[in-house]
Amino acid sequence: MNSMPENFPDTGAGCADRHYLIRSEAEGDDIELRVGSIEGLPSVYITEESDVVEDVLIVVDGMQAPGNYPALRASTVYTIYKVIGDLEAEVACIHCKALLKDKGSRQHYVVSVGRAYLPKVQILDAWREGVPVSWRDLDPVYGYPWISACMSLASPFNWRQTLVTGLVVLDVAGLRTEDDLYCHLGEALFGYRGYAGSNLAAFEDVLRHNEPARITFSIPDEAEFDAFLARTTRRSGHAGVFKQIIGEAGAALRIERRSA
Incomplete structure (x- = not known):
């Protein structure tokens, strides 16, 4: 019988300093963006049955993106994942409304949030780090x-x-x-x-x-x-x-x- 791993395996070297993945949900758009950190996502649990949280200010830092896709696009839906070992844990699903500022490695956006699972990701992170909780x-x-x-x-x-x-x-x-x-x-x-x-x-x-x-x-x-x-x-x-x-x-x- 298969059993779940006791430890989270390490990820490949290419993900070492990019802890988040952002994938476009637009039809025919297979873009995948690697990101260092994301700030501002709601800490409450938001499921598909919950009301959408509108006009949330988030900060995306350290985006590693192709030259023709330097930032999230307005009016596009994205799913955000956090890389924890070999596991890609869904963090949130957002609808990008506007890019407010792009300075250095930091980009400020206004988004709506349709799903958010930050508490789950915090628990997975704690397990990864051996926190006795x-x-x-x-x-x-x-x-x-x-x-x-x-x-x-x-x-x-x-x-x-x-x-x-x-x-x-x-x-x-x-x-x-x-x-x-x-x-x-x-x-x-x-x-x-x-x-x-x-x-x-x-x-x-x-x-x-x-x-x-x-x-x-x-x-x-x-x-x-x-x-x-x-x-x-x-x-x-x-x-x-x-x-x-x-x-x-x-x-x-x-x-x-x-x-x-």
């Missing part, structure tokens, strides 16, 4: 970015990861949100950077790709577990579906103390 140490707002960072590592292997245990105890004590539950599941199943999905469908998909017959889930207190999922998801039947998925995926479920 856990999702439990962070504000709950980092729950989904943590899951997304884990997903970035598991995705190239079609969710296949190395099991660290065959018994996962679903004790919800200390868990604050639904994201916390999936962080706990990923860590319990596959270790520190393990990915177990972020919703029921993704959880089932991960289970099915990782020898579910070897896995037993244990619920110490069914009433407490059911109440936690009802509260965090605001869906009274969510816990029942969760337990059903475990069985349908081929894993075992053991309930120590059943609801009255």
Whole structure:
């Protein structure tokens, strides 16, 4: 079974001082720009379901571009990636509105931001640098970015990861949100950077790709577990579906103390 790498491999020499890639999304435009740094992107998590953030001032420094493409073009959509080891992690998707100033290696732009994943990239950076951080140490707002960072590592292997245990105890004590539950599941199943999905469908998909017959889930207190999922998801039947998925995926479920 393939497993995700414990360390992020080094990139080639050509990327050593260019930590970002900017790719045009314009049809027929295969331009790729290498950039030293980008300042000013929103620190909040912005997904495709979120509202676009308009009129953001960003600074692009150290752009390495072909002579016929010295700057980002107005009215063009770009996706920005950060190079972390051999991983290209998406940072943001922007729509360039205007180049305000081009001086030396620094270019100031006004852009709109349709997607932004800076917290996820910060987590990947921390892992790369060996920072001893856990999702439990962070504000709950980092729950989904943590899951997304884990997903970035598991995705190239079609969710296949190395099991660290065959018994996962679903004790919800200390868990604050639904994201916390999936962080706990990923860590319990596959270790520190393990990915177990972020919703029921993704959880089932991960289970099915990782020898579910070897896995037993244990619920110490069914009433407490059911109440936690009802509260965090605001869906009274969510816990029942969760337990059903475990069985349908081929894993075992053991309930120590059943609801009255």
